[in-house]
Amino acid sequence: MLAMPPMTPPAPRTPGASPAPARAHTRAHTGMVGDDAMAAATGEPRAHWFALLDGQGATGWSHRDIAAWLVVAQGVDAWWAQGITVGYEQERGMRAPGQRADGLFESSASRTVALPVGDAYRLLADDAARERWLDVPVEVTGRTAERSVRWTMPDGSRVVVRVQAVRDDATRVAVQHRRLADAAAVSAAKASWADRLARLGALAAVR
Secondary structure (H helix, E strand, O other), rough: OOOOOOOOOOOOOOOOOOOOOOHHHHHOOOOOOOHHHHHHHHHOHHHHHOOOOEEHOHHHOOHHHHHHHHHHHHHOOOHHHHHHHHHHHHOOOOOOOOOOOOOOOOEEEEEOOOOOOOHHHHHHHOOOOOOOOOOOOOOEEEEEEEEEEEEOOOOOOOOEEEEEEEOEEEEEEEEEEEOOOOHHHHHHHHHHHHHHHHHHHHHHHHH
């Protein structure tokens, strides 16, 4: 573990809005959280945090050490520290877009389909129904009724699909495809899931 500089960290800043729960921080911060939101939550925009990290030589640090320094030495909320860290690693070429701290990659996609949440869930969870729109066989590794399903893909990568009611007759289907090998696999997954969700949407439209 990197030795922290001898300093007394300031008291944590009070975010301008309640921080989001500590989940999916990579997706939430990269490309979705703007500088205004970052500054409101942490007191400074990304450029400030990146300059501080450059001054500390953080391009030679691990993801864990960067995030820890932001929390301990700068009083940044842990969730926001993760987002700053991911953005810094991408900006400085330490991490490719979609790449996780463990070196593997992930991709995401979503679509709103014209079905109640229960019906949308059945198209994911029921084997026969799933074969009507999904073009590869999967191993189902977990289910939470009318909320999510987990699959292992033929190449060993993992998929979590979550459903959330938008209206009584509309459901958002969100896919997170994990443990992809490289950036090329991310691009291929994005294209594949766009096609698959389009087929799911078309299937829903004729029910």
